[in-house]
Amino acid sequence: MSFRTVVITKESKLSLRMNHLVVKSDTLAQIPIGEISCLIIENPNIIITGHLMNALTENKIMTIICGKNHLPQTFLQAVYGHHRQSRLIEQQFGWQKNYKERLWQLIIQKKIANQKQLLNHYYRQLNLTIFDEYIDDTELGDYSNREGHAAKVYFNLFFSNEITRDTEHAKNAALDYGYQILMAIFARTIVSKGYLTEIGIKHRNEFNLYNLASDLMEVMRPLIDSTVLKVIDDQFEKEEKRKIANVLNQKVVINNKMYYLVNAIEIYVESVFKYLSTGNEKYIKFPSWKY
CATH class of the missing domain: 1.20.120.920 (CRISPR-associated endonuclease Cas1, C-terminal domain)
Structure with a gap:
């Protein structure tokens, strides 16, 4: 069961590797996708790969991108959420x-x-x-x-x-x-x-x-x-x-x-x-x- 809320505050590159979220900024961090329930991107100066975006939606991870006012502005969602x-x-x-x-x-x-x-x-x-x-x-x-x-x-x-x-x-x-x-x-x-x-x-x-x-x-x-x-x-x-x-x-x-x-x-x-x-x-x- 997913339980972690991940908040990105620094300029970073976000990618997917071995089913882990990889956050590369001043340091390198890796978090299992299966443990994440919510990803909040507060700093809009990030690079995110398409592979990761697809993994986030496939795993139903709530992904929020904040705007210039640092308030949630964009939600990342799948086009199709259900087979029926x-x-x-x-x-x-x-x-x-x-x-x-x-x-x-x-x-x-x-x-x-x-x-x-x-x-x-x-x-x-x-x-x-x-x-x-x-x-x-x-x-x-x-x-x-x-x-x-x-x-x-x-x-x-x-x-x-x-x-x-x-x-x-x-x-x-x-x-x-x-x-x-x-x-x-x-x-x-x-x-x-x-x-x-x-x-x-x-x-x-x-x-x-x-x-x-x-x-x-x-x-x-x-x-x-x-x-x-x-x-x-x-x-x-x-x-x-x-x-x-x-x-x-x-x-x-x-x-x-x-x-x-x-x-x-x-x-x-x-x-x-x-x-x-x-x-x-x-x-x-x-x-x-x-x-």
Whole structure:
């Protein structure tokens, strides 16, 4: 089982040799491909061979390339993720509206519950009953936008009313960084299951290549939020990025067992696709965790 997150920060040449990732810069390092779950390339001044790129996608290694702002910008994915991809995509276009609306209701209820859990852990003195009301009032498809109302209250409390989600601040930069990593995990997993990331159940932005990933990752955002609260103060530099990326090594509970985050997301995504194909809610397995 893959478990290592590899971060490239220096100008390097990346290649493949004997099924190992070879990193040549000031020094030479070799890492077995089978041990890597995520490769983050922070320094865009790298040379990477085609053999390695193919090996990364064949082994379903999440590969993220950061841009000039040092935030994740490019995901490396296979063109074909599954041998039955055409059939599965046809099924995706046929997912029933009521199944999708019910799934979105469950996702938002779970997301709000996870937000409440985080606030309850870090700010024990707060009265959080309003989050229970948001959960109870979430309708099919969340057409009354309980998610948006909950998010406004949540981030005001999260930031202690000192800044907003739009403020240029280290915590916001860290949130964006963590969310992009989470997005990459979901996008890679969706493609590996044979589905399109562009076709979401709620997100329908024509400029978003990752609508479905945006949908399914909502329940996991508070996990990134918690990491930001623990490790970010007033700066977001190299060391802080390592700590945010380390969330990939965290274990969560799914189906009554402990799994590394990447493996838990795979189980969760697979369970969602089974539900959308059958309408049987018993298939849905949400990850959970404690702080």
